[in-house]
Amino acid sequence: MTVLLPGPGGGLRSYEPRTEPRAVAPGTPFTSRTVLSAAHVVADPFADAGPGSPAAVDWDATLAFRRHLWSHGLGVAEAMDTAQRGMGLDWAGAAELIRRSAAEAKAVGGEIACGAGTDQITAGSLPEIRRAYEEQLALVEESGSRAILMASRALAATASGPEDYLEVYGHLLRQAAQPVILHWLGPMFDPALEGYWGSADLDAATEVFLDVIAAHPDKVDGIKVSLLDAGREVALRRRLPDGVRCYTGDDFHYPELIAGDERGFSHALLGVFDPLGPLAAEAVRVLDTGDTAGFREILDPSVELARHLFEPPTRFYKTGVVLLAWLAGHQEHFAMVGGLQTARSLPHLARAYELADRLGLFPDPERAETRMKTLLALYGVSS
Numbered sequence: 145m146t147v148l149l150p151g152p153g154g155g156l157r158s159y160e161p162r163t164e165p166r167a168v169a170p171g172t173p174f175t176s177r178t179v180l181s182a183a184h185v186v187a188d189p190f191a192d193a194g195p196g197s198p199a200a201v202d203w204d205a206t207l208a209f210r211r212h213l214w215s216h217g218l219g220v221a222e223a224m225d226t227a228q229r230g231m232g233l234d235w236a237g238a239a240e241l242i243r244r245s246a247a248e249a250k251a252v253g254g255e256i257a258c259g260a261g262t263d264q265i266t267a268g269s270l271p272e273i274r275r276a277y278e279e280q281l282a283l284v285e286e287s288g289s290r291a292i293l294m295a296s297r298a299l300a301a302t303a304s305g306p307e308d309y310l311e312v313y314g315h316l317l318r319q320a321a322q323p324v325i326l327h328w329l330g331p332m333f334d335p336a337l338e339g340y341w342g343s344a345d346l347d348a349a350t351e352v353f354l355d356v357i358a359a360h361p362d363k364v365d366g367i368k369v370s371l372l373d374a375g376r377e378v379a380l381r382r383r384l385p386d387g388v389r390c391y392t393g394d395d396f397h398y399p400e401l402i403a404g405d406e407r408g409f410s411h412a413l414l415g416v417f418d419p420l421g422p423l424a425a426e427a428v429r430v431l432d433t434g435d436t437a438g439f440r441e442i443l444d445p446s447v448e449l450a451r452h453l454f455e456p457p458t459r460f461y462k463t464g465v466v467l468l469a470w471l472a473g474h475q476e477h478f479a480m481v482g483g484l485q486t487a488r489s490l491p492h493l494a495r496a497y498e499l500a501d502r503l504g505l506f507p508d509p510e511r512a513e514t515r516m517k518t519l520l521a522l523y524g525v526s527s
Contacts, residue, residue, distance in 0.1 A: 147513060148525055149494040156525065159498055161513045166504025168422040170215040173255065176432045177402060177409070178389065179424065180219040180257060181417035182226035183210055184465050185233060185241065189479040199228070199237040199481040206241070207248050209474050216425040218417065219255030220245065221292065225333060226415040228462055230297065232482025235264040239283055246287035257325060257413075258284045261294035270308060273298050277316050285321045292325040292368065292413075297336040306342030306352040313356045323365035325391060325413070328353060330371040332458040346376065354383060361385040368393045368413045372458075374401055381408055395454045395461070399443040402428075403436050415461060416450040419468040419505060449499040452492075460487040464496045471497060471512040472505060478519065490523050 148156040186209065191200030210220050222245045223229060223238040233241070242258045249256035260280035262273055273296060284291040293316060303309055317324070331338040341349035357364050366389030369377045374397035381390040392401040392410035401410040417424045423446060431439035453464040463484055470478040478485055497516045506512035 145513065147516060148520070149498060150491045150520075150523075150525065152491045152495075161501050161509055162504060163509055164504070165507050165509055166423065168216075168426050171217050171425060171429060173217045173219075174425075174428045174432055177428055178219065178255075178391070178411040179217075179402075179417070179428055180221040180255070180391065180411075180413040181213050181421055181424075182221040182224040182413065182415040183213060184418055184462060184469060185227045185237075185481060186466075186469075186475045187477075187479045187481045189477045193481075195483065199233045201233075201237060201241070201481065202475070203244060205475045207244060209469065210245055210248060210254070211252060212474060213418075213421050214249070214252055214254035216422050217429075218421055218425055219257065220249065221413050222246070222256055222258040222289070224259045224292065224294070224327075224415070225329065225459075226418060226462060226465065228481055228484065229259060229261065229294070230263050230334065231459065231462070232480065232484055235280070237481075238263070239280075242284060242287055242289065246284075246289045250288060257290040257292050258287065259292045259294045259327070260284045260324075262296040262298045265298055267298050267301055270299075270302060270312060273302060274312055274315055277312070278319070281316060281320065281324075290322065290325070290365065291320065292327050294327050295329045295334070295337050295340055297334070300337050300340055303342060306348075306355075309341050309352055310356060310359070314359060317356075317360040317363040320363050323363050325366050325368055326353075326357070326364060327368045327393075328370065329393075332372060332456070333370055334459060346371070346373075350376070350380060354380075357388060358385060361388055364388050366391050366411065370394065372396050372454075377401060377410065378405075381410060395450050396447070398450070399427075399440055399447065402443075403431070403439060415465065416446075416453065418465050419453075419472070419500065420446055420450070423503065423505065446503055449496065449503060452495055452499055455492075460484070463488040464493065467493050467496060468500050468505065471500070471515050473508055473511055478515075490520075493519070 186205035188200040193200040262276035341352040370393030391413035395416040427442040
């Protein structure tokens with residue numbers, strides 16, 4: 145059987161899907177790296193939710209996907225940008241997601257860390273931004289989860305310079321009940337975060353970021369760096385205080401950053417591990433044995449898919465992630481909160497299907513093929 149797929153230059157081409165999935169069994173957590181997958185939310189397609197309405201979430205399917213990740217030994221990074229924070233999922237929806245996922249993690253013994261930000265406000269004074277952060281941090285801690293302090297659009301818009309970041313983050317870290325993960329999300333993921341840490345000069349911003357950590361090393365479990373710049377991440381990783389971990393958020397260079405070098409390595413907190421979860425778990429278990437070459441042999445081929453999903457405009461990578469979840473059978477539809485399923489072109493989606501199929505990511509390749517043909521037919525492609 146073949147599938148007719150549209151290409152970027154127009155026209156159709158034949159693709160022959162694989163007939164067998166890659167065999168990957170569930171397993172226990174890892175020993176050499178901490179690996180968290182940022183996870184998407186499953187929309188409720190039957191909800192009468194129009195543009196600007198609160199997100200309607202299928203909670204059963206959303207939690208089932210988290211159980212899938214936990215079954216492979218991965219941790220879950222909850223209510224992050226992969227879950228469409230600020231792109232369809234508001235704070236009320238995120239708060240409910242945190243409460244439900246944290247309870248599910250406790251029930252099944254899964255690792256979880258949850259995002260705390262300021263998205264209940266769009267702008268405000270520094271005291272108002274602190275209060276917004278405090279509200280979310282309190283909810284995350286009350287849920288029993290570790291906190292990830294997310295970058296704040298409101299702070300980026302309000303801060304007059306580095307001193308405001310030092311003041312706000314210092315205030316939050318002093319009151320945090322346990323060490324948190326600090327998240328530096330680059331403007332390729334969210335243009336509203338341009339100039340975060342008080343400067344558009346990344347070297348200057350890095351110094352402010354390190355100053356925040358150095359002032360409170362006992363309150364920082366680690367940092368998540370999402371700048372898509374491997375060299376910058378390595379340089380930053382080497383300057384962290386002892387005991388502060390680097391979690392790569394680089395969806396372009398993750399195999400080399402996780403593998404590391406003679407001076408250290410990165411742990412992982414990645415959106416691309418949502419579709420790659422079982423494959424990533426298999427690779428890290430090989431790395432646990434000390435076999436770095438074997439780890440790279442498994443994971444390196446996935447980079448082409450990752451770079452495709454996260455191509456500019458990068459913030460719309462969630463559309464490809466949800467497409468692959470539907471094709472893999474983790475949900476029964478290709479709908480997203482906020483209607484974001486329309487954010488990528490048909491050629492982009494077709495290429496994502498092809499690359500994922502080549503990797504053997506679909507547990508049932510025939511089902512994935514049938515669903516892809518259904519999507520293509522909606523656009524007038526007859527196979």
